[in-house]
Amino acid sequence: xxxxxxxxxLAAVGSVLLAACGGGNNAGGGATNEADVTGxxxxxxxxxxxxxxxxxxxYEADFMAKYPKIKVTQEEIPDxxxxxxxxxxxxxxxxxAMYVSTALxxxxxxxxxxxxxxxxxxxxxxxxxxxxxxxxxxxxxSGKQYALPKDFGDLVLFYNKSMFTAAGLQAxxxxxxxxxxxxxxxxxxxxxxxxxxxxxxxxxFLFGYGGQVLSSDKNKAVFNDQKSQDALTFYSSFxxxxxxxxxxxxxxxxxxxxxxxxxxxxxxxxxxxxxPYMHDTYPSVSYGSIKLPKFPVKESSLLFTNGWGCxxxxxxxxxxxxxxKYMTGKVVQQQVLQSGFALPSRKDLGTDPAITSNPDxxxxxxxxxxxxxxxxxxxxxKINDAQNNAIQSVLLGKSDVKSAxxxxxxDANSALSGG
Amino acid sequence: xxxxxxPKASAATAKVxxxxxxxxxxxxxxxxxxxxxxxxxxFFLLLQLAAFAFAIWVSFHHYDLLALDxxxxxxxxxxxxxxxxxxxxxxxNTTEYAVVVVILQTxxxxxxxxxxxxxxxxxxxxxxxxxxxxxxxxVVISMIFLYVYxxxxxxxxxxxxxxxxxxxAYLQSTTWALPAIMFLNVxxxxxxxxxxxxxxxxxxxxxxxxxxxxxxASAARKLFSITIPLLRPIIxxxxxxxxxxxxxxxxxxxxxTKGGPLKATLTVALLIxxxxxxxxxxxxxACAEAIVLGIIIFALTLISRRVIDTKIEY
Numbered sequence: 216x217x218x219x220x221x222x223x224x225l226a227a228v229g230s231v232l233l234a235a236c237g238g239g240n241n242a243g244g245g246a247t248n249e250a251d252v253t254g255x256x257x258x259x260x261x262x263x264x265x266x267x268x269x270x271x272x273x274y275e276a277d278f279m280a281k282y283p284k285i286k287v288t289q290e291e292i293p294d295x296x297x298x299x300x301x302x303x304x305x306x307x308x309x310x311x312a313m314y315v316s317t318a319l320x321x322x323x324x325x326x327x328x329x330x331x332x333x334x335x336x337x338x339x340x341x342x343x344x345x346x347x348x349x350x351x352x353x354x355x356x357s358g359k360q361y362a363l364p365k366d367f368g369d370l371v372l373f374y375n376k377s378m379f380t381a382a383g384l385q386a387x388x389x390x391x392x393x394x395x396x397x398x399x400x401x402x403x404x405x406x407x408x409x410x411x412x413x414x415x416x417x418x419x420f421l422f423g424y425g426g427q428v429l430s431s432d433k434n435k436a437v438f439n440d441q442k443s444q445d446a447l448t449f450y451s452s453f454x455x456x457x458x459x460x461x462x463x464x465x466x467x468x469x470x471x472x473x474x475x476x477x478x479x480x481x482x483x484x485x486x487x488x489x490x491p492y493m494h495d496t497y498p499s500v501s502y503g504s505i506k507l508p509k510f511p512v513k514e515s516s517l518l519f520t521n522g523w524g525c526x527x528x529x530x531x532x533x534x535x536x537x538x539x540k541y542m543t544g545k546v547v548q549q550q551v552l553q554s555g556f557a558l559p560s561r562k563d564l565g566t567d568p569a570i571t572s573n574p575d576x577x578x579x580x581x582x583x584x585x586x587x588x589x590x591x592x593x594x595x596x597k598i599n600d601a602q603n604n605a606i607q608s609v610l611l612g613k614s615d616v617k618s619a620x621x622x623x624x625x626d627a628n629s630a631l632s633g634g
Numbered sequence: 635x636x637x638x639x640x641p642k643a644s645a646a647t648a649k650v651x652x653x654x655x656x657x658x659x660x661x662x663x664x665x666x667x668x669x670x671x672x673x674x675x676x677f678f679l680l681l682q683l684a685a686f687a688f689a690i691w692v693s694f695h696h697y698d699l700l701a702l703d704x705x706x707x708x709x710x711x712x713x714x715x716x717x718x719x720x721x722x723x724x725x726x727n728t729t730e731y732a733v734v735v736v737i738l739q740t741x742x743x744x745x746x747x748x749x750x751x752x753x754x755x756x757x758x759x760x761x762x763x764x765x766x767x768x769x770x771x772x773v774v775i776s777m778i779f780l781y782v783y784x785x786x787x788x789x790x791x792x793x794x795x796x797x798x799x800x801x802x803a804y805l806q807s808t809t810w811a812l813p814a815i816m817f818l819n820v821x822x823x824x825x826x827x828x829x830x831x832x833x834x835x836x837x838x839x840x841x842x843x844x845x846x847x848x849x850x851a852s853a854a855r856k857l858f859s860i861t862i863p864l865l866r867p868i869i870x871x872x873x874x875x876x877x878x879x880x881x882x883x884x885x886x887x888x889x890x891t892k893g894g895p896l897k898a899t900l901t902v903a904l905l906i907x908x909x910x911x912x913x914x915x916x917x918x919x920a921c922a923e924a925i926v927l928g929i930i931i932f933a934l935t936l937i938s939r940r941v942i943d944t945k946i947e948y
Contacts, residue, residue: 298911305699326700404801464806467786596912608896611808626719630913 246533249339253284254531256538257310259300261521262291266491267556274550278541285534287312297322304328307528311535312542315362315524317353317590324354324361325593330525331359335536346543347583350520350560353590362522363543366557368486369586370419370516371578372508376501378481389508390449393482397459400481408453408460409471409480412610414602415589416471416484419517420446422587423510428602433592436627438602439620442512447616451609462610476500486519487579491555504575506582516586520560552576558583597630693921701915711922721923723897724905727812731901732880734816735823740872742824744865747831748857761832768825776889779818780805783890805891808898815886815899823879827872834868835861870942874935881931902927 246252258275262268268291275287290310292299297318303309304323313319315329323329336342343351343360350364372393374386378400387393397407410416418428426443429436437443453460460480468474471483476497483489484507493500507516523542525535541547548559552569558580564570570580591598605623608614614622693711697704715721750761767775782788783804790800804810838861846856862869884903887893893900893908902923909920 295911301699301911322700326698328700462803462806464803465785465801467784467801594913604896607894611895613808613896 249282249537251284252282252533252537254534255286255288256312256529256531256534257288257290258538259290259292259296259310259313261296261314261316262293266495266554270550270554270556274542274547277546278538281541282534282537285531285537287538304526309526309528311529311531312523312525312538314365315354315522317520317588318595320354320356320361320522320524321590321593321595324356324359328527329361330527330529330532330535331361332363332524332536332539333358333360335532336360336363339533339536339540341536341540345562346560347562349518349583349586349588353520353588354522354524362524363539364520364522364560365543366548366551367518367520367560367583368488368557369518369579369582370416370484370486371504371506371575371582372482372484373475373489373502373504373575375475375478375481376503378478386503386505387482387508388505390510393508394453394457394459397453397482398457401457401459404466404479406459406461406466406474406480408482409463409466409468409474410450410453410460410484411463411471412603412607414599414606415517415519417447417450417602417606418587418589419484419507419515420450420510422517423507423513423515424449425512428598429591434631436598436601436624436631438627439617439624443620444616445511447606447609447620450606451616454610455612475502487555487557487576490575494555504578506578514585516582517589518583518586519589594627594630598627601626601630689921689924692918693925695918696915697917697921698915699910699917704918707918711918712926714919715922715926718919720897720900720905721902724900724902727897727899728881728883728901728903731812731816731883732877734813735819735880736873736876738816739820739824739827739876740869742820743827743872744831744862744869746824746828747835748861750828750832751835764828765825767822770822772822772885773889775818775822776886779814780890783814806895808896811891811895811898815883815890818886818890819880819883823876827876830868830872831865834865838864866942870939873938873942877934877938878931881927881934 260268260271262271271291272289275289279285279287296314297316300309300313300319301322309328315323320329332341341363346364347367350367351360354360354362354364372387374396379386379396382396382399384396384399385392387396393408400407421428421438421443424442424446426438426440426446428438454462463469463471463474463480466474466477466479468477468479471480472485472489472492474480475483475485475489476493478500493502507514523539525532525539529535543560545561545563548561548564549567549569551557552559552564552567555576558570558576559565559567565580570576601623604626605614605619608619609616694706694708695704696707696710746764750757750764754760784790785801785803789804790802793800802810804814842860842864843856846860851859882903883901884907887899887901887904888907891899893904906920906923906927909916909923
């Protein structure tokens, strides 16, 4: 009871604050000119990667140079980004602007903790048409837009050129090619491929085989049908039947990209983040890429995206929106693209020379046309845990494909039904 | 004492007089005493008792960190634990872990203490080096052991030197991950308990050993008939602290395995964390799990007190 009363009181205070801000803006006292907007905003970004973190710092400095009346304080959260934001939200102390991952979106938006950007977008001249449509949908809920995509990444197949040449192999063009190349290139402690026990890789196969993770109404897990079973059978066949793939940690690597850089795996399925990683850590390894070949049912890849959004409680809505506009705008995204970290979410950068002149980047950008956004709603952490456990128990030989997926679907459904 | 206060009191007002009749210095002492314990009492009330009471309250509600309305659900969170597969797995893992770790670390600590208590050369050197792992933060130790257990890490290199060539990835194996964490924990906590045993060993009167030597007792006989019985109170302390620590195992598993592979190292504390922060709406369940864990630890401590009789006569 006490929490309810407290909750109501907080809600009342919140709405008064919102009303006060809204009133200020509409009464003409608020700024209508970008240069007149003032305020200080706290901006939280996931800073797990030092290079990316320093880039964000630079963009924020550029922003403050452009809008001298707005001050931005960077709050980098190195790890457990959503956990930190969640506790800050429950203490009503969250930053004004923040990275909105699909996971954050999934728990914060339904609870009314994120600001609907639609009215501010029209006020400050941002159009939804500027962005790639499939990247806008993850941030939409009942007609509201809770964040704007800042960039995206998706999956392609990277292969080690020198290992392929040494074995007299051409770049693969089909899954049959990949399967036979993986067998040929497996020698001693080196594997042809490294497929992890990770739904963030396997689901590309699942969708390509015509399977689905959730039913169309998103209320039930359905990834144990025949198509999904075929997908997991194929995914695990590299490791179990052919012995041509192994988990990255069995290859002495922390993730598949690490195994690829150490030349312990000749092929990996990864995203654009591999390019700067290879450049910085393993510059001598020469590699190429192909789009994931067509699976039995369709072409498939997974789309990972992050956005910038605002807290529903921010007192500086206009400043926050201008910040989001800048951070998802052309100037910043062009620099992101050149840094090689991620691909631009904006249509107007699709023909940028940084994309068209680099075949690997072009493969990544083009894969977006058939890739599926990897997000499964409020219970996605449980759903992904269930999927990961299924893949892992099959790859470790603890379970057969059918019973692993049946169990995972049961676990996911108990989470979906509020268990 | 009251005498020294009396002259002052007589010069003061009636009010002070009345007080001094109640025992002047005693009150001053009591006040000073209260003053000294107040910071801790405040700390305890605010950060422990209040948090504990709040956790009990939350455990009877469907509680979401971000929701405004958190309805009362009675015992539902507790009832669900009995059919919650993750909780049962975590409880089994934690129990297994606690049994092995408490037995091994108590035995190991006692062994080290007895060794250090005998007159061996370089005692101070051993005392310092053996205690080092207990001083380092568990997070740091866990990070170091990530490399020890790595497929091409220290452990496999050493095994290679003695002719066992393996690239076993211990932390990714459902068989080895939990034992790997058990070993790490025995290694880091045993030295702390070694110090407690050592202090207690030095309290045992030498005469008893001398008398037994006269009677012709062997070293082993002395250990089992004199040392261990006389150490009972400290064994109880070590076992209780061991149980409490072992059932709360979190950081090593969190850093090294995140509960994997296939929940092989999922512990109750790790599950509580997951329910609190990863799964948004399960704060009530997490609190129920915490309360159950607390009750288990409390009960086990009482039982160990019963089993290890603490009465001791020299």
